[in-house]
Amino acid sequence: MLLTKFTHACVRLEKEGRVLVVDPGIFSETAAALAGVQAILITHEHADHFDQDVVLGALAANPGLPVHAPAVVADALRAGAPATAGQVHNTAAGDTFTTAGFRVACFGGQHALIHPTIPVVANVGYLVDGALYHPGDSLIVPAGLQVQTLLVPVHAPWSKVAEVVDFVVSVRAPRAFQIHDGLLNENGLSFTESHIARVGAEHGTDFRHLAAGESVEL
Template identity: 35%
Template sequence: MDITHLGHAAVLVETGDARILIDPGNMEAQWHELVDLDAVLVTHQHADHLDPARFPGLIKANPGAALFVEPSIIGLAGTEVTGVGTVPEMPTARPLPPGDKITIGALTITGVGGQHAIIHRDIPQIGNVGYLISGEGEPTFFHPGDSYEYVPEGVDVLAFPSYGPWAAMKEGIDFAREVGATRGFPIHDALLSEPGRNMIVARISAMTPTQLTDLRGAGPTAF
């Protein structure tokens, strides 16, 4: 399995017969020209995970890609959402709720979770579905979206959300310990300074079983 961190929460997962993009948001541009995708997955409605301006172009450039999203996104398509803008129309999208499984090539993708982490008590929680990706002879990869709450079993590689309005270091350490992956890389990091990113990578690597490697600019990395 090759994994490319395309900035913030956007991740490209590639195997011999599958090419899967997760969370093409508006805080990065590296995914804008991607083609030949087999699937696009979206964890939740926030614009840093689903870019309302560029997402339609991505789908047009990848007409053969299956599109799976957190279920509430389908009902919101075409409407204005605070902090998001207009949620793109996506007539071919299919919901992937927690516990459901799909197959892309030889990979199995399982929905995990259900709700976005609490940002503030005055801000209603929204849906959030993480994705557990596994296959015979491949490591099991987990992209949790925006939540530290849900912990699947058997994770080998963790996309670790490093910082956000909802995240705290103490919770992130406990989350990484519970997941127990031996390897990982930081995501959700667009709001971090360079020293801040380095601090989080060092702290998680020192205090949990997960050794984080910064994949920015590294291109496809084999796991």
């Protein structure tokens, strides 16, 4: 499986001619990410993970394209393009399904707490082919599973470095790459990733940075 990292939280997965994209948001290079896409997963409703106009455009352009998302996102897509409503599917923690030839299991259920005055929204983390885990905006550990590749939200208004490091240590994936890095400058990213890499290595995780547009074979 080929993983391509795009700016912030969007990733593209390819295998055997099939293409799955997770979280095409407003900070990401969505035209490149969605080229030839055969299925889309969306973790939650925030615009840095879900560019509604772009996803509606993808649905309109491809009548067979399935989109899987939490109910509030799915409802917004159905309302925005009723003609494509049958292509949009609700996801929730505990669900499993296959889309575009990729096996998907769902975890979590809610977004990490930003502040008590800010309502918590639904968030679904996706484990793809039993190997790669995209948690969206949460640090939920998929219990009882050996994740092979972890996508780590390295920085957000709802997190601190200690929590991110503990997440990496708890999952104990052999390899990890950063996501949710679009709000950090080069200096902040370097400091944050150095802590994750150092402590992660002590617990068996090889963490490394992927540049926007960079691909790696998993």
